Amino acid sequence: MSKSGLEEGERCRIRFELGMDYLRAGLFDRAEEVFTGLLAMPAQREAAAAQLLDIYQQEKDWPKAIDCLRAMGGKGRRGETLAQFYCEMAQAQRAAGHAREAASCIDVALSHEANCVRASLLAVDLAVDRGDFPQAYRCLKRVEEQNPRYLPEILPWFLAYGDQLAERRELLDYLDWLGAKYKSAEAAVAMASLIARGEGLDKAADYLSATVASRPSLRGLHALLGLLCEQPAATPHLFVVRQSLQHFVVNSHNYLCAHCGFGSETLYWRCPACLHWETMRIRNDGVGG
Ligand SMILES: [Zn+2]
Structure with missing residues (x-):
């Protein structure tokens, strides 16, 4: 020099x-x-x-x-990456207790990438934080419009908050519709869990067996056997069948990076191996599975 x-x-x-x-x-x-x-x-x-x-x-x-x-100017997936950066800021603001700042970061993220699922999920977190369940429900439903690949991410919310999110009939209709539209066994299993809580195991088993008959899936069958194992008349054989089936049922929260193949039990918005944004995919995403 x-x-x-x-x-x-x-x-x-x-x-x-x-x-x-x-x-x-x-x-x-x-x-x-x-x-x-x-x-x-x-x-x-x-x-x-x-x-x-x-x-x-x-x-x-x-x-x-x-x-x-x-x-650097507009190139490639710039909007999607900017949205992820704003989501990172939103997450940090929420962790620091700054809900309003977090909400405005989410808005900016969505202005850069209208289909940013992560922004919607963060908006669900914020809505639940302040007890605004109708808003949380609207944000959960937005995920399906943005990218149905991420549907398995919203189902735990339905199980955790159930009737708080929306009127029970509305929730059940929505889950039933999701399951039919995307042939999603996971949506059907979530639906059966809600039915089991409200109307009992028999009704839940009726629903799942009808679903498995019309849309056969290992995951649905596995959940159905789970319900049957809880019945007083369950025979030991049933437990063995269920246990054996366990090996074939892929865990829904099993993610693979579409870019480098890195596998993980957790959803990372940025792959820890190749550092690409939004390349982690649910291995068996429940859509059609
Ligand atoms: Zn990767």
Whole structure:
């Protein structure tokens, strides 16, 4: 760098490499300084901005990551990534007890990507926090419109809050409709759990056996056997059959990254292995399964 007579282009390339060395050494502050300086150099601008974006994401400095991504111009999945950054901020604001700030981050996330399921799920959290269950229900229903792949994510809410979300008949009709539209065994199983609570095990078993007869699925069958095992007349054989079936029933919360194949029991909005956003998919997503 101190050598005289170097061309400007050569000098920039050396500075970029210096920045990469700082990055590899974990000296983020110094790397940030070098790459920020290079933003003024047209030849290095794009590469430097990409490195800065990476640094801000690692440091979870979402406001800077947002500015950086905006400055990089519209490309690829920019809207979806911006929405994820705003969701990260919303999550942090909620954790800090700033519900109003969290809500406005969610609104901005949805303005960048109307189909951001994560924003809707965060909105459900906020609505439940303040006891606004009708709003929580509206946000849960929005997930189906945004991306039915994520339907299994909303079902635990129905089980946890049931009648608080909406009038019982409305809830049951909605779950029944979801199950039929997406041939979702998981929706049918959630529906059967609600019926079991309100109308008893027999009615729930009636519903599930009718569903399994019209839309055969291992998950539905497994849940039906579970209900039958709870009946007083259940024979030991029934338990054995259920136990054996367990091995074939894929856990619904089993996720795979569509980009790198990383598998996990938890849904990560950013794959911990390849660091891509929104690439985790439910292995057997219940839609058609
Ligand atoms: Zn991945």
